[in-house]
Amino acid sequence: MDTSAALFERAKKVLPGGVNSPVRAYRAVGLTPRFIAKADGAYIWDADGNRYIDYVCSWGPMILGHNHPLIREAVEKAVKDGLSFGASTEREVEIAELMINMVPNIEMVRMVNSGTEAVMSALRLARGATGRDKIIKFEGCYHGHSDAMLVKAGSSAVAEGGRPSSAGVPIDTAKDTLTAQYNNLDSVASLFAQYPGEIACVIVEPVAANMGVVGPNPGFLEGLRALCDKEGALLIFDEVITGFRLAKGGAQEYFGIKTDIVTFGKIIGGGMPVGAYCGSRALMEHIAPCGSVYQAGTLSGNPVAMAAGLTQLSYLNSHPEVYTDISAKADRLADGMRQAAAESGANVRINQVGSLVAPFFTPDSVESFTDATKSDLNKYAAYFEKMLASGIYLAPAQFEAMFLSSAHTDADLENTITAVKQVFSAL
Numbered sequence: 001m002d003t004s005a006a007l008f009e010r011a012k013k014v015l016p017g018g019v020n021s022p023v024r025a026y027r028a029v030g031l032t033p034r035f036i037a038k039a040d041g042a043y044i045w046d047a048d049g050n051r052y053i054d055y056v057c058s059w060g061p062m063i064l065g066h067n068h069p070l071i072r073e074a075v076e077k078a079v080k081d082g083l084s085f086g087a088s089t090e091r092e093v094e095i096a097e098l099m100i101n102m103v104p105n106i107e108m109v110r111m112v113n114s115g116t117e118a119v120m121s122a123l124r125l126a127r128g129a130t131g132r133d134k135i136i137k138f139e140g141c142y143h144g145h146s147d148a149m150l151v152k153a154g155s156s157a158v159a160e161g162g163r164p165s166s167a168g169v170p171i172d173t174a175k176d177t178l179t180a181q182y183n184n185l186d187s188v189a190s191l192f193a194q195y196p197g198e199i200a201c202v203i204v205e206p207v208a209a210n211m212g213v214v215g216p217n218p219g220f221l222e223g224l225r226a227l228c229d230k231e232g233a234l235l236i237f238d239e240v241i242t243g244f245r246l247a248k249g250g251a252q253e254y255f256g257i258k259t260d261i262v263t264f265g266k267i268i269g270g271g272m273p274v275g276a277y278c279g280s281r282a283l284m285e286h287i288a289p290c291g292s293v294y295q296a297g298t299l300s301g302n303p304v305a306m307a308a309g310l311t312q313l314s315y316l317n318s319h320p321e322v323y324t325d326i327s328a329k330a331d332r333l334a335d336g337m338r339q340a341a342a343e344s345g346a347n348v349r350i351n352q353v354g355s356l357v358a359p360f361f362t363p364d365s366v367e368s369f370t371d372a373t374k375s376d377l378n379k380y381a382a383y384f385e386k387m388l389a390s391g392i393y394l395a396p397a398q399f400e401a402m403f404l405s406s407a408h409t410d411a412d413l414e415n416t417i418t419a420v421k422q423v424f425s426a427l
């Protein structure tokens with residue numbers, strides 16, 4: 001038994017399923033999970049010392065690669081001054097100023113500790129500000145594990161029609177979460193027609209990245225904006241994946257759409273546990289202590305996490321070439337994978353938006369969650385296993401993205417494409 005397998009046996013005795021987050025158990029691919037010992041640049045090493053080219057990148061935040069020296073140094077420096085004060089620090093102001101400078105249409109920022117918390121709080125704000133209870137989300141979009149969002153959720157929370165995607169979510173909570181189809185404006189318009197004056201907000205992943213990667217068709221995000229304006233509802237972009245990744249200003253800049261509230265997560269912590277929700281001053285001042293929407297956090301704005309996030313965001317702000325670099329790398333990878341599919345005759349569709357890529361094992365185009373679920377999951381599992389054996393670390397589940405970082409080299413991409421060619425031919 002290798003070290004990862006032995007650790008997993010130990011872990012299963014003390015952690016449910018042997019993990020602290022379900023996708024890590026590799027159930028979707030039917031394998032024993034790798035335990036990770038360290039990471040640097042584009043690579044991670046498992047507990048047995050095997051090195052992999054990493055396309056998970058901690059599920060997105062490692063835009064500059066793992067263990068970036070500037071971020072590591074900032075964290076080491078911050079640690080020397082103490083780990084947490086439960087009081088305000090200059091860095092919190094600095095990072096908020098920087099985010100407001102980088103992201104269009106936001107005037108204020110509230111820091112929290114995860115993407116889940118950011119979304120949960122953003123929904124409370126939308127409900128508090130509009131005085132309405134119902135919210136619209138899209139089937140297959142994942143917004144963290146708060147009760148209201150565990151309805152037809154993507155990622156590893158497998159969607160189940162009409163019911164919460166999790167036991168323990170009260171039906172009464174789930175009934176206020178209405179679900180529409182991604183890339184289908186009619187499905188949104190008909191919910192507004194069904195519940196006039198009752199819908200507080202529409203929340204969307206501007207690029208759906210928890211059903212594989214599915215980009216918005218032209219007019220979809222514009223249409224959501226117009227519907228929200230017409231109905232007096234707020235538009236929330238959940239940019240936990242796309243924020244500071246598609247562009248400095250995230251999806252709002254990339255697609256030229258204005259939202260009312262935007263949520264961020266892991267990326268703004270540079271790998272530390274952070275989230276934030278942001279919006280106009282008028283909206284954000286509904287939050288306590290200014291207004292009546294309560295939300296708080298002992299570790300919110302934690303000095304060490306802020307040091308990491310501030311350093312990553314400052315670097316991105318002063319090095320806009322990172323964005324052209326990571327999306328050019330994704331272009332190259334996606335083209336190579338498409339060519340591999342064509343040469344091997346494998347029925348694989350490669351979706352890509354910016355630095356996000358995902359293969360689907362289906363001959364048809366994938367523009368919605370229904371399309372995504374047509375992917376052959378057994379083929380994904382076989383592909384994952386063979387790629388892992390070739391030293392390439394991918395998401396251990398179909399409904400996730402591949403993340404590119406500036407640390408991936410041309411040689412990494414070539415090696416990956418070569419492996420993909422062999423694996424597609426063998427499927």
Ligand code: PMP
Binds near residue numbers: 114210241266
């Ligand atoms: N929103 C989106 C779009 C996400 O992808 C995720 C997690 N990947 C979350 C929210 C939840 O973030 P967290 O896991 O940090 O709670």
